[in-house]
Amino acid sequence: MDQARTTISKIFNGEPRSYTRFSLTQNMEGGDSQVEMKLSPEVEEELESNGVGEHLHHHPESYRRKPQRTPKNICFLVAATLLVVIIGYLIGYLVHRKQDKASPTCDRAVSVSTDEESSQPESFAPKQLDWGEVKGMLGDKLTVSRIEASLSEFASVDHRAGSPGDEALANKVLRRFQENNMKTWNDEHYVKLQAPPTSGSNTVTFRGQSLGSIQGYLAYSATGKAEGAVLYAYYGRLEDFADLKDLSIDLNGKIILVRAGEISFAEKVDNAAKMNASGVLIYPDPADYDLSDTTQLFGHVHLGSGDPYTPGFPSFNHTQFSPVRSSGLPSIIAQTITPIMAQTLMRGMEGRNTPRSWKDGGLSGVLYKLGDLSDIVSVEVNNVLVETKIHNVFGVIKGVTDADRYVVIGAQRDAWGPGFAKSTVGTALLVELAKAISEMIREGRFMPRRSLVFASWTAGEYGNIGATEWLEGYLPSLSMKAYSYISLDGVVTGSDTFKASASPLMNGLISDTLKEVNSVSNPGKTLYALASGPSWETSVLEPLKMTNPAYPFITFSGIPSVSFRFTKSQGSEEYPYFGTLYDTREKLESATFSNLPKVVRAAGQVAGHMALRLVHDHLLRLSVGAYDKIIRGHVIQINKKVNTLQESGRLPNNFTSKWLISAIGSYGRGARALVDTIDNSDLEDTEQCRMLNDRIMRVEADLLSPYVSPTKTPFRHILLGLGPHTFTALVDHLDVLKSSVGSDDVDKLLNQFALASWTLQACSNALAGEVWDMNNNI
Known part of the structure; x- marks a missing residue:
């Protein structure tokens, strides 16, 4: 249209249109037709500002003229009219053609969108296979030969967190x-890892004589030198220290010698620090571990999870790091x-x-003694903190x-070394499960309702650092959208027995899975039958410990989680090489x-069946x-202790x-x-299913204390977590009140009761439904 106007402007005015903007109007006066050129308001304002507006208004004849009716003008008028018609026709044609071209695209877009929306259930329906077909497909894809190839591919001699070997494995996982x-x-992430001394080694001397060369170490130990009389404390459990106190043995300033096992290294060191010891030595006793005499032990002593120098928040490189340290870092050397x-x-x-209750160990030619004040040991630890870049790798x-x-x-x-059982098996299984499920979908035979995220973590040997930093970095999103976590760490350490540690929400899913997977050692029987x-729970389920890879997912993020393992038969020695x-x-x-490959395949079936169930079924299992049963057990125990303390006068009757x-x-009614x-x-x-599933999975998150x-x-987590807010801490506080009680103790106890009650009530309300479905029962 601009071109048409320009052409007409030139015909009638003989001037280019670019000189001035105008609109065309027709003025019919007594049969005479005249064309009036009217300046646009902007131009009029500009002219007036330059002092020429008045001249234009007072001399209209300067811009209005009457056309002369000559043959030449008539010809020009006819030609202009024809030109306008032709240009109008061409513009209309082009616009119409453009719309014709655009319409099919738009129609197709709408059609695709509409078809997708309307036909998605139809296209999904044929692929919504029954569960028997789904697990059958997984079994066909997850073969021993594939697992064998991946075990060889991901085996590595040196892949400590942040090392070139670790990065090489990360790239392999990413490519797969x-x-x-x-x-x-x-x-x-940029995390702080504690490495052994860059030169020399840590040293231990007894009566001035070195015990030998040391390569093993405990990450996050305090550094420096400690000296004192050595004291043997069995496994370093609280009850072991209680036995020593019963013998009136002074623990102050002692170097504590303990055996590995029963509890984590971090718990041993923390218990010793509570007794005011100055250091801890840990060794693997032959009675517990079938290892050589020169076996070096590696581990960490951070009583927590994640980077201890950024507790509670992620170690992103752009984070302004807080000058705080985790309360779980030990104050003594180890x-x-x-x-x-x-x-x-x-x-x-x-x-x-x-003490008589302690069993002797298997050290040859040794009479196990507690130690004397003259048995002086000196320990020097020179570990160094190193800021290290680590990578977690994901596929969805x-x-x-x-x-x-x-x-x-x-x-x-x-891993500290080869780490075959610790990490190679899990990594190989991770990529094979991803491959098997991808092929099932690519062949058009399976369509998951929900997504599957496959994660390869690093720095797990330092206390689940990689996984915990990810949780800390994306907690708000994960707590709303991650339905569950399945760990593949250490899933094979034997073949005879199956063990699992999990959120109680996962119990039904574990039970169903055990009924579907056959034992390798007894092929004719399912894991459930063995x-x-x-009950199967007493045989299979183990307490969830802080060292468990699923622990931070449940207790920090409120994500229902499970870890499991095939191990040796009950009563036989555990896998000693971690x-x-x-x-x-x-x-x-x-x-x-x-x-090995067959047991790894069975572990893959367990993990795969649980994962596919969670993304296949309409409703989460x-x-x-x-x-309900677990909470009731805690409350019954607490109530009994309260009644006992009231009877003895330790608590007021109105408590x-x-x-x-x-x-x-309320929780029972909500369920x-x-x-x-x-x-x-x-x-x-x-x-409807989405809303119901959200209510189900939110139970775990709602059991995290907001206080x-x-x-x-x-x-x-008030049931599985660690701290004064937990039911366990409430029970311990009641036990402490048996010996002494004061107003401060009662006030603290009241506060613990209030926080536990309100957390549980809030969880119950959310479980019951929407706010209009809740009852104020408390």
Whole structure:
């Protein structure tokens, strides 16, 4: 249209249109037609500002003229009219053609969108196979030969966190994910790892004589030198120190010698620090570990999870690091020694005999003594802190209906040495599960409702640092969208027995899975059939410890999680090579009676069945009622202790635990309300299922206490966490009140009761439904 106007402007005015803007009007006066050129308002304003507006207004004839009716003018008028018609026709044609071209694109876009929306259930329906077909496909894809190839590919002699070997493995995992057409990314952190001395080594001397060369060490030990009389304290448990106190033995300033096992290195050191000891030596006793006399032990002594120098928040490179340290860092030095060093030390130790309840160890030619004041030991630890860049590697298989809800499957990639059982098996299984499920989808035979995120963590040997930093970095999103976590760390240490540690919400899923996977050592029987004892839970389930890779997911992030392992039969020796340089394929082959690839495949079936169940079914297989029994057990125990203290006068008679009892009643009603809602819901309704699933998975997160700081008390779970907010701490406080009581103690106890009650009540309300479904029962 601009071109048409320009042409007409030139015809009537003989001037280019670019000189002035105008509009065309027709003025019919007595049959005479005239064309008036009217300046645009902007131009009029500009002219007036330059002092020429008045001239224009007073001399209209200067811009208005009457056309002359000559043959020449008529011809020009006819030609102009024809030109306008032709240009108008061309413009109309071009516009119409453009619309014709655009319309099919738009129609197709609308059609695709509409078809996708309308036909998505139809296209999804043929691929919504029954569960038997899904697990059958996984079994076909997850083969022994594939697992064997991956075990060889990911075996590595040296892949400590942040090392070139660790980075090389990360790149291998990333390539494998990309080969499966998965969306991949990595998560980079700068963390502080404690390494052994850059020159020389840590030293231990007994009566002035060195015990020998030391390569093993304990990351995050305090550094410096400590000297004192050595005291043997069995496994370094609180009850072991209580036995020593019963013997009126002074623990102040002692160097504590303890055996590895029973509890973590960090707990041993923390217990010793509470007794005001000055240092700790840890060794593997032959009675507990079938290791050589010169075996070096590696580990860490941070009583926590994640980078201890950024507690509660992620170690991103752009983070303004807070000058705080984790309260779980030890205040005393700690060092590992070999069995032969412990033998030399204990042969020279004197003093009293050990308590009768302690069993002697297996050191040759040693009479186990507690030690004497003259048995002086000196320990020097020169470990160094190193800021290290680490990478977590991820790949995702996106779901169809709820792509923003996902199940995370993860495996540790790093190790102190070969780490075959510790990390190689899990990493190999991680990529093979990703490959198998990707192929099932690519062949069009399976379509997951929800997404699957595959994660390769690093710095796991330092206290689940890689995984915890990721949780800390993305906590708000993960706590709303991650339905569960399945750990593949250490899943094979034997072949005879199956063990699992998990959120109680996962119990039903574990039970169903055990009924579907056959034992390798007894091929004709399922894992469920081999579970002994009064129930499968007592045979299979183990307490969730802080060292467990699933621990931070449950207690810090509130994500229902599970870790499991195939191990040796009950009563036989556990796999002894974690934290040593002997964790090799040869050792693991021996532990699995040369059935390693088959046992790894069985572990893959367990993890795969649980993961696929969680993304295949309409409704999540998480057992909300499982917590009811656990909570009731805690409350019954607490109520009994309160009644006992009131009878003895340790607590006032008006002190009551009825609000806590009321909260557990609310939880039971909330769980039943959810079951009723499920029974009366259309489970084919995608949005309805989504809302129900969110309510189910939120139970774990709602059991995190909102009244404590995640930076000071990161493990906020009131049942499985660690800190004064937990039910365990409440029980311990009641036990303390048996010996003494004051107004401050009662006030603290009241506060603990209030926080526990309100946390539980809030969880119960959320479980019951929307705010209009909740009752103020407390």
